[in-house]
Amino acid sequence: MSDYAIKVEGLSKQYRIGSKRRYRTLRNDLHTAAVRVLDGLRGKRNESQQYKDRQNTSLIWALKDVSFEIAPGSSTGIIGSNGAGKTTLLKIIAQITAPTRGRVHLRGRVGSLLEVGTGFHPELTGRENIYLNGAILGMRKQEIDRKFDEIVAFSEIEQFLDTPVKFFSSGMGVRLAFSVAAHLDPEILLLDEVLAVGDVNFQNKSLNKMGDVVRGGRTVLFVSHNLAAVKALCQSAVFLEHGEVKYIGDVNAAIEAYLGGGELQNVQIFKRKENKNLSMQIMSISVQDQKGKTVVRIPHDQPFSLRIQIVVRETTHQIFPSIEVLDTDLATVIHSNYFNQGIEDGMRSYSPGAYSFVVRMPAPLLVPGSYRISVNLTRKTLRKGWVIDRVEHVCPFEIYDNGSNLARFGIKWMGKLALPLEWDCTQE
């Protein structure tokens, strides 16, 4: 294939990750330098210090020898679990960071949307932010002038156009931001998880708009965890794992490869390798029946529970775990927070040690089918949550019909939740 819009050749990216400090400080570097000079004067080599420095920083390859070509006008999804290198790949193509090795050829103007609302300023009005954000995303002033009305109409915030964005609800801000971004008009568009914005109505509207963009003949690279959206928008996909390409080709096949063919594996307890860099870490997740036995197949009318073990290495405050139950499209069916369940100290501090959480699920809860679990450990910071550790799409399990009325009459289950609702019928 010689006709391409994006050609990636042997792309690799190395990151240096320090264990304790994320940033270097001048104080520290000066101190190290001074110690070295002094030791040099004294004529001795401080090997241990240097050795310690080297130990403190480790190098990881976020991308390893990634190569692929993307035809003009096609849309390609990039899928893979967290840390697989999806965002790094997008950041290199977007010129935000330089590759360590390899090269990328781009034919056409590149627009990237790695986060909705980048560069929004709370003090500026909606109108002003449209211009600022547009310019940041690479639009010319003329272009923004021309599309202004369209952007405003799409965002549905006409009456707040001259209000500073700080008074906007978060939904309004996100809507405005998406509207600006959606009217970006590059030949190559890079998208990262931008669809998960706003309420359901706006999400659908956004998805449709993105569909228009994709069908408009643009080349699109789309990174998302929302496999349903990837399926809807892309014909092909690249499946990345640990920085390497595992599969390139048809979107359905790639998703299947990512989900491991959708089969229930024999590994029932999900276990993590220890990562001493994290102040706290999710160590294992399992699905258990009432007796505490780890299971993969659960009758729909029997309660079950999720057991999550975490290890805390440093005292950390304002922490709460949360779980998600996802269906086969990786859409969230249930989301639950430890602190949102009326638990007094649901968001508390944890001192070093091991903890385990059990989330009890009543029965019947889920409609028969296959599900997966995601777990987040989040720290509440001033404005938003900061995810310390996250495990996604693990512990596949199956809910099977254990003799329901529906099964008896051969009627298909509908929806996702099987929670019993109260029905009443009175003759009037």
Add this chain to the structure above:
Amino acid sequence: MKPMNHLLNTKDSKLEQPEIVLEPPRDWLNLRLRQLWLYRELLYFFVWRDLKVRYKQTLLGAAWAILQPVLTMIIFSIIFGKLANIKPPEGIPYPIFSYAALLPWQLFSGALSNASGSLVTNQSLVTKVYFPRILLPLASVLSGMVDFAIAFIVLLGLMVYYHITPTWAVLFLPLFTLLALATALAVSLWLSAFNVKYRDFKYVIPFLLQFWMYATPIAYPSTLIPEKWRLVFGLNPMAGVVGGFRWALLGMKAEVAPQLIIAVIIVVIILTSGLIYFQRMEQTFADVI
């Protein structure tokens, strides 16, 4: 269904757009002026944002731009003019003597402190969107011009009050202003990149500025410096700028030319090395910020 314009689109784009190749950094100094030119509108928007936000947020708004140099002038006049009894040469009144120097100094120090933190303050942009990173310090430096223009009006008032008529030398004023801006940009390139690398560097900057202010003849005339130290003293480009301002506005006789030549040479050196350093760091800003 594949619309026709998809085919047209790709053909068009290939005609217009040369292929862009992204590679690991290797050039030593590549200014990519064409990139800068393409992004000129974004530079304008960054300046516009800085100004809008500054004049919206502060309660006093534009008054702040006047109050800051005027209050400093008053304090200087009391402490240095009256108490320390520093006498400006050629009978120039102390207030206007110090104000003519405070004007470019505050342009410089404001630009420097804003620009040096510009990459860190805009880290959400740096990690999410591509644009030539130099736009951020550049915009911060340029947006200081409005405060400068406002404070300049006060100077005109002072000149009327003290009956000082400017000579033809005033025509050189834009050049000296440019030199102050270039100095600020040159130093900011170093400091902004440094700020990304070392997060505790920001604590050094206020001290650095204070030290620099006393090393510049603002509160005192440069004639106070002993002859043998003048050359070392002149290595400070801001000394040249301040001298230039006083010469252009107040008609103070001074050997402006040699001082300015040194200042320009120094600024060119810092600017070039700053550009090289900034560009080397630019590639990794998003990774370390």
